[in-house]
Amino acid sequence: MKVVEKFTSINGEGTRAGELAVFIRFKGCNLRCSYCDTMWANEPECPYKEETPEEILNYVLGTGIHNVTLTGGEPLLQKDIRDLIHLLLQAGLQVEIETNGAVDLAAFCEERPVFTMDYKLPSSGCEDHMITENMELLEKDDTVKFVSGSQEDLLKALELIRTYDLTNRCHVYLSPVFGSIEPVQIVEFMLKHRLNGVRLQIQMHKVIWDPDERGV
Numbered sequence: 321m322k323v324v325e326k327f328t329s330i331n332g333e334g335t336r337a338g339e340l341a342v343f344i345r346f347k348g349c350n351l352r353c354s355y356c357d358t359m360w361a362n363e364p365e366c367p368y369k370e371e372t373p374e375e376i377l378n379y380v381l382g383t384g385i386h387n388v389t390l391t392g393g394e395p396l397l398q399k400d401i402r403d404l405i406h407l408l409l410q411a412g413l414q415v416e417i418e419t420n421g422a423v424d425l426a427a428f429c430e431e432r433p434v435f436t437m438d439y440k441l442p443s444s445g446c447e448d449h450m451i452t453e454n455m456e457l458l459e460k461d462d463t464v465k466f467v468s469g470s471q472e473d474l475l476k477a478l479e480l481i482r483t484y485d486l487t488n489r490c491h492v493y494l495s496p497v498f499g500s501i502e503p504v505q506i507v508e509f510m511l512k513h514r515l516n517g518v519r520l521q522i523q524m525h526k527v528i529w530d531p532d533e534r535g536v
């Protein structure tokens with residue numbers, strides 16, 4: 321598997337935000353979002369270490385941390401990702417996958433990790449790639465995340481939340497494209513549309529550390 325970084329930190333995003341987590345970041349992505357904060361990991365020349373699922377499991381176990389987040393890049397594109405998910409779950413770890421909404425989740429629903437799935441909104445430039453059928457596969461411990469950079473994005477998120485009754489299906493987060501929309505604009509939007517059951521989330525690690533810092 322193509323690993324570009326491994327680190328321990330607090331999870332800055334999702335339902336386990338604030339808890340310790342181990343991060344495994346994989347190389348390569350099938351999208352190119354306008355705002356991507358880890359585009360470096362998607363570049364063909366990005367250095368990586370080839371590691372087996374067993375090696376990654378041993379690293380995670382060695383940290384003594386029980387939450388593991390697989391991210392990237394797009395982690396579900398790694399050839400051995402199912403083997404890795406299996407090993408991590410068997411070891412009793414809490415496994416979260418950060419995925420971009422452009423990979424069919426049906427293939428990963430048998431032995432189930434927790435999904436934090438983005439729906440890429442218009443300002444990402446990647447909305448055409450969204451597999452909307454994934455919405456139907458999300459369960460109560462999963463999250464759908466709308467990273468929003470404009471009012472147009474927020475209106476699209478609202479439409480999807482209503483169409484798929486998302487707040488009754490899973491966790492729902494609105495998160496600003498870091499630095500490009502004021503969080504208060506999202507709060508005002510939530511109030512205006514009475515978005516009960518939806519949470520605003522700001523990437524905590526970018527507040528704690530320099531927003532461009534890697535490995536945190």
Ligand SMILES: C[S@@+](CC[C@H](N)C(=O)[O-])C[C@H]1O[C@@H](n2cnc3c(N)ncnc32)[C@H](O)[C@@H]1O
Pocket residue numbers: 349355356357358391392393394395418419420421437438465467495496497498523
């Ligand atoms: C770098 S992506 C990797 C996982 C997967 N490719 C995805 O897009 O979900 C991890 C998370 O960071 C979010 N993200 C990336 N750049 C961001 C930015 N500039 N502001 C806010 N969130 C961002 C993505 O939307 C995604 O939820």
Ligand SMILES: Nc1nc2[nH]cc(C(=O)O)c2c(=O)[nH]1
Pocket residue numbers: 329330331332333343358389391392418525536
């Ligand atoms: N601290 C921290 N928490 C995170 N949660 C999701 C991340 C990601 O890049 O997918 C991330 C990250 O890069 N750092």
Ligand code: SF4
Pocket residue numbers: 349350351352353356357358359362392393394420
């Ligand atoms: S899908 Fe994720 S990793 Fe890929 S470009 Fe978009 S934010 Fe970056």
Ligand SMILES: [Mg+2]
Pocket residue numbers: 357358
């Ligand atoms: Mg990140």
